[in-house]
Amino acid sequence: MNKILQILSLVVGGAAILSIASPAHAALTFSETIGSSSNLYEPEGIAIDSSGDLYVANIGENTISEFNSAGTFVTTIGSSSNLREPVGIAISSSGNLYVTNFPNNTISEFTSAGTFVTSIGSSSNLDDPEGIAIDSSGNLYVTNAANDTISEFNSARTFLATIGSSSNLSEPLGIAISSSGNLYVTNYLDNTISEFNSAGTFVTSIGSSSNLVEPIGIAIDSSGNLYVTNYLDNTISEFNSAGTFVTSIGSSSNLNEPYGIAIDSSGDLYATNYGNNTVSEFTNSSSVPEPSSVLGGFTAAVLGLVLRWRKRSSTALK
Numbered sequence: 001m002n003k004i005l006q007i008l009s010l011v012v013g014g015a016a017i018l019s020i021a022s023p024a025h026a027a028l029t030f031s032e033t034i035g036s037s038s039n040l041y042e043p044e045g046i047a048i049d050s051s052g053d054l055y056v057a058n059i060g061e062n063t064i065s066e067f068n069s070a071g072t073f074v075t076t077i078g079s080s081s082n083l084r085e086p087v088g089i090a091i092s093s094s095g096n097l098y099v100t101n102f103p104n105n106t107i108s109e110f111t112s113a114g115t116f117v118t119s120i121g122s123s124s125n126l127d128d129p130e131g132i133a134i135d136s137s138g139n140l141y142v143t144n145a146a147n148d149t150i151s152e153f154n155s156a157r158t159f160l161a162t163i164g165s166s167s168n169l170s171e172p173l174g175i176a177i178s179s180s181g182n183l184y185v186t187n188y189l190d191n192t193i194s195e196f197n198s199a200g201t202f203v204t205s206i207g208s209s210s211n212l213v214e215p216i217g218i219a220i221d222s223s224g225n226l227y228v229t230n231y232l233d234n235t236i237s238e239f240n241s242a243g244t245f246v247t248s249i250g251s252s253s254n255l256n257e258p259y260g261i262a263i264d265s266s267g268d269l270y271a272t273n274y275g276n277n278t279v280s281e282f283t284n285s286s287s288v289p290e291p292s293s294v295l296g297g298f299t300a301a302v303l304g305l306v307l308r309w310r311k312r313s314s315t316a317l318k
Contacts, residue, residue: 236261
């Protein structure tokens with residue numbers, strides 16, 4: 001009986017230990033560099049369409065570079081007639097591109113074929129627009145670096161509201177939206193991420209100078225993990241869905257002033273390198289299992305030992 005109690009104690013102890021394991025997250029490994037100075041020029045924002053094609057905003061030449069899912073350059077979209085120092089880029093469910101124009105306070109819309117459609121917004125509702133994201137309803141959210149706010153436009157591209165203020169934003173740049181509709185915004189000046197709920201109410205601040213260094217781009221994977229580019233120290237910070245720092249990805253050997261960031265349907269990560277006109281790809285090579293699956297297997301194995309020990313004990317007593 002004492003042995004049974006010892007084994008059951010091990011099960012309970014094991015459960016207590018395993019229950020605090022880290023949530024599942026991707027194991028990202030640097031795989032390749034995409035693009036060069038021949039097709040990228042001071043790249044900043046990046047977005048990926050449903051086919052896996054990459055679209056990169058070139059602030060240095062007022063264009064968007066398109067690469068296919070294999071990383072091969074396809075074409076150039078836009079020109080100085082419809083783009084002005086483009087920074088952020090997002091893609092709607094229909095495949096249309098939306099690009100922020102930093103100095104003239106507008107958003108340029110292009111069809112999935114790369115044809116210019118219209119200009120959205122003005123100085124009355126945009127102020128040095130940087131990051132841009134689209135929610136599941138087709139609403140646009142744009143960070144305003146100059147006045148510490150986020151501008152919201154509905155699916156008809158009519159201005160709706162201003163979110164945030166200097167009390168919870170500090171030169172906001174990147175923006176991403178979770179599956180629940182919460183907004184996550186990088187604050188370049190104070191090395192944090194601001195979270196707002198779907199109603200636009202400030203929730204909390206994530207990160208600090210210990211794990212963020214001039215954060216710019218931000219993306220969210222299917223598990224709700226956050227990935228943020230650190231422009232100054234050539235890394236990407238990962239936070240889990242609870243906002244806890246997990247790890248640092250990349251280094252100066254494969255990142256050079258990383259700016260924009262995006263994740264494809266396979267969980268592969270792409271970061272633009274402003275410093276050397278390339279895009280770095282990190283492949284989702286594996287996944288850390290959820291604690292429940294580890295715990296379940298461990299508990300079953302130990303309970304199996306208990307049953308076998310009891311069977312042997314009963315046989316010995318006969």
